[in-house]
Amino acid sequence: MLSRTADSLFWLGRYTERAANVARGLAVASRMAGLTAELNAEGDEWRSLLVAAGCEPAFFEKYDVVTQEAVIDFLVRDPDNPSGIIPCFAAARHNARTVRTALTVDMWSAMSDSWNHLRQIEPGDFQGEKLPGFLEWVRERVLLFNGAAMDTMLRGEAWLFVQLGTSLERADNTARLLDVKHELLESEADNTVAHGQWQAVLQSVSALRAYHWVFRDRLSPARIAELLILRPELPRSLAACYNRVCEVLDGIAMEQGGRRGDPHRMAGDIQARLKLSRIEDIMASGLHEYLTGMIVSAAELGQAVESFYIRP
Amino acid sequence: MTGQAFDEMGSGESLRAAYAAIADWLRQTPQADLMAKRAEAEVLFRRVGITFAVYGEGGDPERLIPFDIIPRILARAEWEGLSAGLTQRVRALNAFLGDVYGKQDIIRADKIPAHLIQGNDQFRPEMQGFSPPGGIYTHIAGIDLVRTAPDQFYVLEDNARTPSGVSYMLENREAMLRLFPRLLARHRIAPVNRYPEDLLTTLMAAAPERAGPNPTVVILTPGAFNSAYYEHCFLADEMGVEVLEGPDLFVEDKIVYMRTTAGKKRVDVIYRRIDDDYLDPEAFRADSMLGVPGLISAYRAGNVALCNAPGCGIADDKAIYPYVPEMIRFYLGEEPILANVPTLLCEREADRKEVLANIHKLVVKLAQGSGGYGMLIGPHATKAECEEFAARIRARPQDYIAQPTLALSTVPTLVDQGIAPRHVDLRPFVLSTKDAVRIVPGGLTRVALREGSLVVNSSQGGGTKDTWVLEADPAPQSQSQSQSQWQSSGSAGAC
Numbered sequence: 001m002l003s004r005t006a007d008s009l010f011w012l013g014r015y016t017e018r019a020a021n022v023a024r025g026l027a028v029a030s031r032m033a034g035l036t037a038e039l040n041a042e043g044d045e046w047r048s049l050l051v052a053a054g055c056e057p058a059f060f061e062k063y064d065v066v067t068q069e070a071v072i073d074f075l076v077r078d079p080d081n082p083s084g085i086i087p088c089f090a091a092a093r094h095n096a097r098t099v100r101t102a103l104t105v106d107m108w109s110a111m112s113d114s115w116n117h118l119r120q121i122e123p124g125d126f127q128g129e130k131l132p133g134f135l136e137w138v139r140e141r142v143l144l145f146n147g148a149a150m151d152t153m154l155r156g157e158a159w160l161f162v163q164l165g166t167s168l169e170r171a172d173n174t175a176r177l178l179d180v181k182h183e184l185l186e187s188e189a190d191n192t193v194a195h196g197q198w199q200a201v202l203q204s205v206s207a208l209r210a211y212h213w214v215f216r217d218r219l220s221p222a223r224i225a226e227l228l229i230l231r232p233e234l235p236r237s238l239a240a241c242y243n244r245v246c247e248v249l250d251g252i253a254m255e256q257g258g259r260r261g262d263p264h265r266m267a268g269d270i271q272a273r274l275k276l277s278r279i280e281d282i283m284a285s286g287l288h289e290y291l292t293g294m295i296v297s298a299a300e301l302g303q304a305v306e307s308f309y310i311r312p
Numbered sequence: 313m314t315g316q317a318f319d320e321m322g323s324g325e326s327l328r329a330a331y332a333a334i335a336d337w338l339r340q341t342p343q344a345d346l347m348a349k350r351a352e353a354e355v356l357f358r359r360v361g362i363t364f365a366v367y368g369e370g371g372d373p374e375r376l377i378p379f380d381i382i383p384r385i386l387a388r389a390e391w392e393g394l395s396a397g398l399t400q401r402v403r404a405l406n407a408f409l410g411d412v413y414g415k416q417d418i419i420r421a422d423k424i425p426a427h428l429i430q431g432n433d434q435f436r437p438e439m440q441g442f443s444p445p446g447g448i449y450t451h452i453a454g455i456d457l458v459r460t461a462p463d464q465f466y467v468l469e470d471n472a473r474t475p476s477g478v479s480y481m482l483e484n485r486e487a488m489l490r491l492f493p494r495l496l497a498r499h500r501i502a503p504v505n506r507y508p509e510d511l512l513t514t515l516m517a518a519a520p521e522r523a524g525p526n527p528t529v530v531i532l533t534p535g536a537f538n539s540a541y542y543e544h545c546f547l548a549d550e551m552g553v554e555v556l557e558g559p560d561l562f563v564e565d566k567i568v569y570m571r572t573t574a575g576k577k578r579v580d581v582i583y584r585r586i587d588d589d590y591l592d593p594e595a596f597r598a599d600s601m602l603g604v605p606g607l608i609s610a611y612r613a614g615n616v617a618l619c620n621a622p623g624c625g626i627a628d629d630k631a632i633y634p635y636v637p638e639m640i641r642f643y644l645g646e647e648p649i650l651a652n653v654p655t656l657l658c659e660r661e662a663d664r665k666e667v668l669a670n671i672h673k674l675v676v677k678l679a680q681g682s683g684g685y686g687m688l689i690g691p692h693a694t695k696a697e698c699e700e701f702a703a704r705i706r707a708r709p710q711d712y713i714a715q716p717t718l719a720l721s722t723v724p725t726l727v728d729q730g731i732a733p734r735h736v737d738l739r740p741f742v743l744s745t746k747d748a749v750r751i752v753p754g755g756l757t758r759v760a761l762r763e764g765s766l767v768v769n770s771s772q773g774g775g776t777k778d779t780w781v782l783e784a785d786p787a788p789q790s791q792s793q794s795q796s797q798w799q800s801s802g803s804a805g806a807c
Binding site: 002003006083094096097099105109112113116157161186252255256257259310312 | 359536545546557573575738
């Protein structure tokens, strides 16, 4: 496959996943803000979201204080924020258009329809009462796109590169989200506020039900961390994401007659660490340090994919 | 203007047989339904992304070309005649290209003035003494036809370089099949959808012999900002080949490679949708970022095929156009089947006098213009505009040609006010290999949507229609005859 095509497909996967993740984060923050004042006592649910999305510094270049409306605008629409929902869709649509031929008609239609809707959207369509409906729509559009890929794409390199982008972005997002809440997860405080926050963490990765299915127990910080980091059966856990990344990289190597390099070695290393770790050890040596390490690894792996396949 | 033009559908007594079912349909369908279908078509085209990128002109950068839901129909016999004429014409154009870049017999035989070739911007000295595989230069040609009477078609223009629009031909049919399945089922329409397969066959046949039976074919596009980018991707998709931009390719030891995730891969045939000037900064324009350095040296070494060959512009130049009938006689020893529009060359003194005296009746065009820019339509121009063009012609007569304004035929078209006649032209696509000429039955019908306008270019507000070639012509009156038989045998009531 053309290197440029692989590049566009990889980023197409990343941008669509990122848009959905920002929408997930916003939905949870909005829900928290809508609960009691006590639950939202710190008022920093919105700020955490900026941190998780990796765009806190950019936000403060523009705004002095964190207000709900400003954060929503920044994360949904602001053209200066490349990680915002609409800019992500714009970038995904652009990538899709440059590799039009590598996509199926169903994927293209899903992307095109989303974009045609989004490019006409105004703040009144996603602020205030409209926010939850809008975010739900965004998540549905990404689910539709992913479903179209799942159901219609030839299982060749094009598919593999989209999956690589999606899985790596998802891994990165889960690590960032947990890291924002690491203090909360490391404290032993068990009160209404903490419980609500724990729920929020799980909800943002659609894993609240999954928690109950896996543990059949009350929420506890260590178990939340275990579910989101080490449990391969949760599709958004770090373990599941890196299993997928390795599987996809193996697939690409197979397409190329067994050609392997840095990305394979690095992804295999991360996968092994996730497989062999115990949550007790991770918590004991510091959740924040562990997650920071994971975020750095994801970035390095992204670089390695770039220099091995795309710009050698 | 529209009033005197030949109406391809006709009406009343003169309703033409090929259109009988369409006329019925139009009579029976309320206008609101037609309008609703038109809106549905727009949503469809927008969703598929069949757009025409127009950057730098303001407005929507991804513009839809308006699609008209009323088809244009050609009877079988009409098509047979056109098809034979197109085949003949393109064979002659290819023979001409081989000759001007070879021995130049046609010049020595005094059939074409030498200065029209030697002094022409479209003539590529780089191509002299080189023969592409199979001797084919213009593998894909688009020939623009207009019609003025039931039996009178004219070739308005040959497009021998990188003709576009074939994706609209195919997508228009898809849209019709989706919007009006029952209407199509009432006709037997020759399918057009084998075009991509024919195109791939044509491109593969152009490959250097070395490439073997399964050459690597790619499409080279200027990129997503090009107006025909959709088409480039569409064709790549339909053929299952890669669509590339210049930087995806590189040349090493006169061999062309593409950059892939698995390293470099050799390329054998390039269907290039980039103009000659931008193909290779080493051979042509040094400032171009679109092409591939060294491509022409690889081409001349016989290591890669370019479709169409560089230098094809000399065959579709408007100054050469008047000589195409002569080419047909000279190379094929046949009489031309398709007529040329009578053309005056302003560089000839007698022609120039005639043009200047009758400028208000003529269409004046730049010999090397395209896209409907830089032309004067005398009958529609003001006195000042005519005078301005006359001055230009006096200053640089060799740049201009003139033709009579033809009363282009009309086809009923759905406009905001209802159904009205609008002028059309037709661009069939002609594929050539050394052994065969292939034309799918049909082509792109372009329609001038503004009342009275003769300009069908998409860049000038034109739209498109689906073009139907009937598999078999309806026997005239056959339906009413069979009805009367039923009645005379007394069984009508049983139906």
